[in-house]
Amino acid sequence: MGYPAEFRPRMQARTRALRTLEPLAFQTLEGAVADVWAVHGEAGGGGHYIAPDPRIVIFLDDQPPPMVLRAGSPEAAPIVAQAFFMPADLPMWARMQSPARMTHLDIHFEHAALERRLAAGRLRVDLARPRLLASNTSLVALGRMAAAEIRSPRAGRMLLDGLLTAVLAELFAAGPVVTGPSRHEATGRLAPWQMAAVRRLVEENMARPVSVADMARAARLSESWFAHAFRAEVGQPPHRWLAGLRLERAAQMIREGARPLAEVAQMTGFADQSHLSRRFRAHFGMTPTDWRRAQGRRSEQAEAGSFKTGREIWS
Structure with a gap:
């Protein structure tokens, strides 16, 4: 079964000894897709997962599955979680400790859509850092309601959208939680969405000063971490890259020849x-x-060469 065209989860997964028990059920929302999986895993089964979009996973059984998770690195401390938030581009490893059946709700977000939802709820969240909850009965209850609506829709998208808002509020306000390393801490590099945000900031402010602190804010990092991760990426x-970008834009405008140099400098x-x-x-x-x-x-x-070639063809 395929997803509609407006937003598609782009998860890359390499799994072993995991078997789906039911057809995938899913529903689409604005900038998000929510789906429900029923899976049986053998002892030692699991997988490696990474996606360019952030996601939330809630296990819907009474107890967390006998599965250890490692976020950011296969050497990270193992964690058993009932629910978690995984940032864009942060790898995750999972391994079953014993055979079990599990049902889970996965919510995949377009990054900008997730930011809008969090801003509407006045939630300040570090979206570059994973968040894992060992147990949360409220999240499980919300997840079960959402899963039931996904499997057998009754109220259009309004109910599911409200449940999604409640899941965000509960997940990011809940405690205690375990936070793992962000992608730049795990790999020393920027995530694609962070690099895109910095480039967008610069391109939209080409005529104005842009500081390293401005770029760090766009990437949601401290200035020192940003400078380190940017250089690795x-x-x-950053300042040398920005200067080169300005010069390349100036060269493009000069090549087009339509503006005086003083105007090119200003722009x-x-x-x-x-x-x-x-x-x-x-x-x-x-x-x-x-x-x-x-x-x-x-x-x-180039034009003369093209004209000469044309004459040779017709002679």
């Missing part, structure tokens, strides 16, 4: 034309004016 410090975040010229020459080995002329000559040579 990109291979250079790409440089103090003035001379500031742009100095940085441009250091990066490209020539001034913007010389570079524009060189681009024009290359274009003329």
